[in-house]
Amino acid sequence: MKRKGDILLQSEPFVHVLSHKQRGRRCDSCFKSGENLKRCTMCKVVRYCNAMCQKEDWTSHKGECPCLKRVFPDVPLDSVRLMLKLVLKQKAGDNGQSVKNDIGWRNFSDFKSHSEEIKCDQNRTEQLSKIVFTLRKLLGDSSLPPGDKLMETFGKMLINSFTVCDGELQPIGVAIYLSPSLLDHSCEPNAVVTFQGTKLTVRAIKDIPDPSPANISISYVDQLATKAERQRQLSEQYYFTCQCSRCNDNSLDREMLGVKCQSGGCQGYHSRREDNHFGNCKECGYGGKNIRNEDVEQFYEACLECLRKIKEASKTDPAEVLQMCKQCEEKQNKFFTDHNVHCTQLLVKAFDAGIDSGQWTTALQHGLRVQQSYRKFYPPNSPHVGIELMKVGKIQLYLEQCPQALMTLQQAEKILLITHGRSHPVYDDLAELIHQCTEEMRVRMSIQD
Ligand SMILES: [Zn+2]
Ligand SMILES: [Zn+2]
Ligand SMILES: [Zn+2]
Structure with a gap:
């Protein structure tokens, strides 16, 4: 029996790569942030807190180091570096039996590769050929494993990668963990993953009477998304269709896609149904058929476009982002219900932009509204x-x-x-x-x- 809050398992990564956005800000070994990080004098790419972190990372970095040096000042993409580390491990015959803190449910050779699905997936095969192109430059022709081996490693990497996050749940790197990758997905999981540096911890968020691996689930995708969106992500990245309780219940989706009652003055809402039409208003019964689907589609598209522009601007000026959010919000308020997932996504952006630009009162207003939707979804x-x-x-x-x-x-x-x-x-x-x-x-x- 495990109670909520109990640790179910912990693991250090089999391989890990600090995100390129964090390079120079965090240690490549322990992922802790620091100033005056020391650079590896050979490759001039990775940086460490101190000699101890460098030593700790050496087994993992020694193979990669001459490869990085070969292409310097170019630095390969994070996904290429992760793949390189996996290829080097395999060449050394290391399947990760001795990964620290890992309880040993499985090692890298047990991973499923989904090669068959990947072969039929054009985006994935294109992605793989790009990776192989760079790997060849990094390793030199002779050392590259055969194509089917690379396909297998690539598949294992895709399906089993974890995004490593900091305390505020912002992504800082990517890693492969052994035992944790055995855990199945549910959109309504009974466990969550958190990180401390690169160490992964899985904790129960519900009481679990029999905590064997088959009874533990985590969410592979963000739960602040409609069923359609979650299922698309799960099938595109993990090649399965989720059958969890939340995916079999449409009530949350109805709220996530709510449109304000169009009869005027009524507080009710129309919800989008399975067949992409709108039901009658929950309060006054005003007919959903009066809402033209095309209008809604157009509006959704416009909102998505807004969000895209906002994401683009997020990199530069938070005050500008906040202004853009305000404009978009005015439009949305006329049409979408407060809990519509598009509104929530916009509010999250406005909340963060408020914080980043030091506009605390505005940030707080948005934060309080975000909270209401978060608690619902x-x-x-x-x-x-x-x-x-x-x-x-x-x-x-x-x-x-x-x-x-x-x-x-x-x-x-x-x-x-x-x-x-x-x-x-x-x-x-x-x-x-x-x-x-x-x-x-x-x-x-x-x-x-
Ligand atoms: Zn180096
Ligand atoms: Zn460190
Ligand atoms: Zn599900």
């Missing part, structure tokens, strides 16, 4: 909900709304204790915020007295 005890609450609480504290901040941070604490545990650095940050908050309130009370 993410399962209970989701790390996304916990982290979002923590961000909102931090802003409330900054804006001196102490009682609200304390309430929000305590809600975050309840969730993060289950998803991250007391030993995770994120929990330390949270505890510090709660401490600041109670101190602030104590000081105010004593002034009032």
